[in-house]
Amino acid sequence: MANKKPQKNDRAAQARKAAQAQMKAQERRTAAIIGVSAIAVVLLFAGIVYFIVRSADIPTLDSDDVVAPAAADTSGGIPVGTGGVAGADVPEDAARLDIYQDFMCPICNQFEQINAEDLNTLREAGEVAIYYHPISILDRYSSGTEYSTRSANAAATIADQAPEYFLAFQAAMYENQPAENTEGLTDAQISDIAVSVGVPQEVADTFVDGTFTKWVIAATDQSNQDGISGTPMLRMADAGDSFSEGKVLDQTTDVSYFEEGALLAYGQSVGAGELEVTSATSPSPGASE
Amino acid sequence: MTVAQRWSVLQPWLSTVVRLAMAGILIAAAVPKMLDIPQSIIAVRAYRLLPEAIVPFVGTMLPFFELALAVILIVGLFTRWAAVAWLVMMAGFTIGVIWAWSQGLSIDCGCFGGGGDVAEGTTNYPLHLLERAGFIVLGVYLAIWPASKFSLDSWMSPKAL
Numbered sequence: 055m056a057n058k059k060p061q062k063n064d065r066a067a068q069a070r071k072a073a074q075a076q077m078k079a080q081e082r083r084t085a086a087i088i089g090v091s092a093i094a095v096v097l098l099f100a101g102i103v104y105f106i107v108r109s110a111d112i113p114t115l116d117s118d119d120v121v122a123p124a125a126a127d128t129s130g131g132i133p134v135g136t137g138g139v140a141g142a143d144v145p146e147d148a149a150r151l152d153i154y155q156d157f158m159c160p161i162c163n164q165f166e167q168i169n170a171e172d173l174n175t176l177r178e179a180g181e182v183a184i185y186y187h188p189i190s191i192l193d194r195y196s197s198g199t200e201y202s203t204r205s206a207n208a209a210a211t212i213a214d215q216a217p218e219y220f221l222a223f224q225a226a227m228y229e230n231q232p233a234e235n236t237e238g239l240t241d242a243q244i245s246d247i248a249v250s251v252g253v254p255q256e257v258a259d260t261f262v263d264g265t266f267t268k269w270v271i272a273a274t275d276q277s278n279q280d281g282i283s284g285t286p287m288l289r290m291a292d293a294g295d296s297f298s299e300g301k302v303l304d305q306t307t308d309v310s311y312f313e314e315g316a317l318l319a320y321g322q323s324v325g326a327g328e329l330e331v332t333s334a335t336s337p338s339p340g341a342s343e
Numbered sequence: 344m345t346v347a348q349r350w351s352v353l354q355p356w357l358s359t360v361v362r363l364a365m366a367g368i369l370i371a372a373a374v375p376k377m378l379d380i381p382q383s384i385i386a387v388r389a390y391r392l393l394p395e396a397i398v399p400f401v402g403t404m405l406p407f408f409e410l411a412l413a414v415i416l417i418v419g420l421f422t423r424w425a426a427v428a429w430l431v432m433m434a435g436f437t438i439g440v441i442w443a444w445s446q447g448l449s450i451d452c453g454c455f456g457g458g459g460d461v462a463e464g465t466t467n468y469p470l471h472l473l474e475r476a477g478f479i480v481l482g483v484y485l486a487i488w489p490a491s492k493f494s495l496d497s498w499m500s501p502k503a504l
Contacts (some may be wrong), residue, residue: 083499090420090495094411101407105400108380278385279395 113272120268123214129280129297130273131185132213132220136178140186140217149324149331150183150297151176152289154282157205158192158238161312163228165286169311170225172318181293181325186224189274191285192234201238203270208244208258210266215257222251288317290324290331300331358491361481362416365429368478369413372455376406389450390439408432419494426485433482437475444468 113120115130125132125141131152135143153173155162177184188209190202205227213220226247232238239247245258280289281302288311291300303309308331309320323329376383384402387393393401412432415425436454443450449466454474490497 079499086418086420086495086499090415090418093414097407097411097414098404101404104380104407105403108403109399278388283385283389 112275113268115269115272115276117268117272120272121265122269123210123266125213125217126210126269126273127185127297129185129187130189130269130276131187131297132210133183133185134177134221135183136180138174138177138218138221140213140220142217145180145183147293148181148183149293149295149321149327150185150291150300151321152185152187152297152300154187154189154277154285154287154289156189156192156202156285157209157227157231158195158202158234159285160231160234162286163231165312166225166228168314169317172315172321174221176318176321176325179322179325182321186220187273187277187282188224188270189277189282189285190270191274195234196232196238197236199237201232203267204241204261204264205239205244206270206274207264207266208248208261210269211257211261212248212253214266215260216253219248219251219253223248223253226251290321292324292331293327295332303331354488355490355492355497358422358485358488359419359493361485362419362422362491362494365426365478365481365485366413366416369409369416369429373406373409373413375455377410380406386450389448390443391446391448392439392442419491419496422489422491422494422496423486426482426489430479430482430486433475433479437472437479440468440471440475444472 115122115128123132123140127133129152132140133144134140136145137143155165173184176182186209188206190200190206192202193200196202209220209223209227212223227244230239230243230247241262245255245261248258248261249255280298282289288303289297289300290303290308291297303311305311309316311317311320320329324331376386380403383406384399387402387405388395388398409432412425412428415421416429444466454471
């Protein structure tokens with residue numbers, strides 16, 4: 055008797071129950087949409103925050119807190135003039151050859167063995183200005199010691215403080231090149247190499263300060279924007295053209311610079327104006343402006 | 344059972360598999376990029392398709408966007424729209440690959456991390472395009488038949504199933 059309720063009440067209760075269930079379902083729906091949208095928004099927001107933090111982190115060559123070697127130009131290149139001194143006697147209005155190297159890179163060493171003397175010949179003739187870009191793209195191959203960055207900082211320090219030893223230091227670093235996936239050379243070893251080619255001890259002692267580390271990072275980022283995606287890579291511009299009017303040299307269409315003498319012949323032709331870098335048909339993807 | 348009946352039983356299960364496969368592909372694409380954002384930026388730049396001003400932003404945001412889309416696909420919310428977003432993304436990538444190929448660029452697609460320029464002769468554009476085509480088929484299927492099992496969509500409106 056007690057559990058026998060009038061039918062009218064029963065129906066009302068059912069309707070109420072149905073309405074409640076519907077409301078609950080609606081609430082669940084809203085909650086689900088809000089929840090998932092929130093996750094997606096948070097993720098995208100995290101991306102934007104990360105992007106902002108990182109852009110502040112990565113210096114550009116014109117950042118105020120980037121200390122560039124005195125000789126370096128706006129592309130991150132260190133010119134070596136006719137006398138073999140970084141930043142001195144750089145021929146003006148000559149063609150320019152930009153050489154991008156990473157001290158950890160074995161084929162840069164090969165490139166150096168094949169071309170170092172030819173590059174000296176080319177440089178001394180004064181018809182091609184040669185710019186060296188010590189960049190650090192191979193830090194991941196030195197077991198966390200960032201050998202590429204440390205050695206490029208050392209090269210930049212020498213360009214700034216003892217510019218007459220820049221080329222000798224570079225050659226000595228390739229002679230003592232560590233293998234990839236090792237810790238590379240220690241700062242002390244790099245200093246010793248520098249001193250052995252004539253760099254004053256007090257200059258070599260400043261390598262550990264990393265004065266030019268930010269410049270190296272900025273120059274590396276700039277090189278990628280200029281079409282450099284590996285090392286060694288070369289860019290060349292005709293006489294009278296600016297850096298950005300030049301282009302990345304292609305080994306098949308421009309010059310096969312791992313062949314003995316090929317780069318010298320090519321450089322001499324361009325330097326003499328007999329050959330135009332930009333006349334080749336291959337695109338110049340590196341031009342960032 | 345008629346063919347239509349069988350299909351109506353099979354379709355939600357197939358859609359579930361497709362939905363989760365797409366989410367898995369996105370995660371596989373996003374994680375390596377997220378672990379090496381600078382490389383992701385280099386990969387985007389290597390296509391030489393976008394102006395430098397937005398390259399770092401696109402390279403950074405891409406993995407986050409992929410992951411967000413993966414989350415939406417896993418829970419199965421707004422499945423049809425998620426499939427459309429996937430298709431838009433794939434269209435972009437496909438155009439990128441075709442562009443790189445037509446320009447004779449030697450680049451790695453960077454789809455699953457890595458990327459950037461590579462040595463000549465190590466690119467594999469036909470395979471990349473085939474892969475893209477497969478991904479597009481998945482997206483089209485899900486856009487047409489978004490209803491699937493274990494999804495918020497079905498939980499919210501059970502009648503649709």
